[in-house]
Amino acid sequence: MRVLVVGNGGREHALVWKVKQSPLVKEVYCASGNAGIGKIATRVNISPTDIYNLVRFAKEKNIDLTIVGPEQPLSEGITDRFEAEGLKIFGHKKAAAVLEASKVFAKNFMKKYSVPTAKFESFDNEKEAIEFIKSVGAPIVIKADGLAAGKGVVVAKTEEEAFQAVKDMFAGKFGPASKRVVIEEFLEGEEASYICFVKDDKFLPMPTSQDHKRAFDNDEGPNTGGMGAYSPTSLITPQIEKEIQERIILPTLKGMINEGRPMSGFLYAGLMIGPKGINVLEFNVRMGDPETQPIMRRLKSDLVEHILQILEGDIDNVKPQWIEDxxxxxxxxxxxxxxxxxxxxxxxxxxxxxxxxxxxxxxxxxxxxxxxxxxxxxxxxxxxxxxxxxxxxxxxxxxxxxxxxxxxxxxxxxxxxxxxxxxxxxx
The missing domain is CATH 3.90.600.10 (Phosphoribosylglycinamide synthetase, C-terminal domain)
Incomplete structure (x- = not known):
């Protein structure tokens, strides 16, 4: 088999590293990769969002499977285009990728399908957003609506911080991603990441993990794309995991089918576990970075074999093996x-x-x-x-x-x- 991985980051290096171990795979390509990926796979000088040329390359090289790492190409419709050309690809279609691409969509969706999440309001007007903050006070969370590489969230401890975050976002700090903002209540507790393989209304959980989003020790400094992660986390007990599956993952998959947006790929739920129970902070339609790196280190079985089975609709019979370490x-x-x-x-x-x-x-x-x-x-x-x-x-x-x-x-x-x-x- 020839496999193409789309993306440039640590997540993609970990995916390439795992794909390379599959006895089913003869050649691995990555668009466009990095120096580490170049040591174990053939780098392709095509941007992850250049969908036209990725399709052309996949057809030219007879690529048997494409795995999409980042959210941007998914939200721009890479899966729709590949499938239209009869190419096998693992990643959500554009209609489903909106669960990450728009926080306003995600929050309204969660409200509609009773998926637990923080109370929120959305705004496309700076003045109204600031008035709302004045009415509810701080601490409070300000989020850019669109994709901002994991950095479009400000946890404001004071009203002044919140006002500044709103002003920055409407001034274009995250470009089109912050034309609208979501303002939500601050939830206390501890964060965890819960990532699954999903297909329609079925899911296969990966081991639990915990990311560290703040730049500096003791969770200080600005939010980043993630400064480190480990797996498993004992924060998620078997009882909590059961609740995550029943109250979050399953209703989300069924709700997306109901909306005409069935899911097929990776689903990541960023969770807050605390005094107000288990709440979804965000959904991602791809694996997390840096969570993918420790999770792939723990996968003993064949990632490619699992993905092929899931794409064939046989998710119930996929049995990944994980190391205990x-x-x-x-x-x-x-x-x-x-x-x-x-x-x-x-x-x-x-x-x-x-x-x-x-x-x-x-x-x-x-x-x-x-x-x-x-x-x-x-x-x-x-x-x-x-x-x-x-x-x-x-x-x-x-x-x-x-x-x-x-x-x-x-x-x-x-x-x-x-x-x-x-x-x-x-x-």
Missing amino acids: YAIGVVMASKGYPDSYQKGFEITGIDEAEKDPDVVVFHAGTEEKDGKVITNGGRVLTVTATGKDINQAREKVYAAVEKIHFEGAFYRKDIGFREVNRFKNKA
Whole structure:
């Protein structure tokens, strides 16, 4: 088989890494990939959103399966176009991708189908949004309606912060994505990620995970696309998982069918678990980044085989196997991320870090130049490690991180800290 993975980030490197292990696969291509992906697959110089040329390439190369990593091509209709040409592709159609592409759609959908979520209002007018904030006070959450690479959310602790966030968004901070905003109540608790393979009204859960969205230790600083993740999280007990499936995943899949928007691909529910129960913060129509990296490290069985079975409508008989170990990923980012940052710095020490057989370094914002790997993005690498428990996995991952260097590198030193605390309390 020939497989094409669409995307450039750490998530796509992890998917390519796993696809490459399949005995069914002869060749792996990635559009357009990064320096790490280029070491294990053939990079294709086509943008993930250049759907016309991706279709042309897939036909020319007789691609047997395409797996879509990021949300943008899904929301622009890549699946619709591929299927119209008789090409096999794993990812939601444009009509279903709106669940992530519009937060206003998602919130109204959740309200309609009684999927638990924070109370909210949506606005396309700055003055009205500010008046609303004055009437309800802070803390409060401001979200850009459209796709903003995971950065279009501001958790405002004060009304002044909230006013500024609204002004920034309507001034075009996230381009067309913030022409409308959603303002919702602030929910206390702890976040978790719940990701499934889905097909119509059926789903197959992956192991639980927890992302760390804030830029700095102790969950301080601005929201980012994610600074690290681990899997599994004991925050999601069997009882909580049952509730997530019955009250969130199943009603969502059935509701989307009812809306004429059936789902086929990955479904990610970003959850808040706290005093107000389990609530959906957001839906994504693709795997999370950085959650994909530790989750793929734990998958023992064949990802490609599973996807083919799901596409054939046989999701009930898909039986993935997962290792018992914990897996953790720590993002190494460029100084200044998630705002402006410089590119082009040489990265050293990756080979040294990967001498530990339990460590795999996934590239995100990297490029190759004159035989050297250089920085080419905000989130540069996700260093992953596995261990028999959260403490061992953390020890290994941070030992690996310390071996890798590039100018301006920064990373959180507390990924998995909540799990460590739970682990201590159990002991």
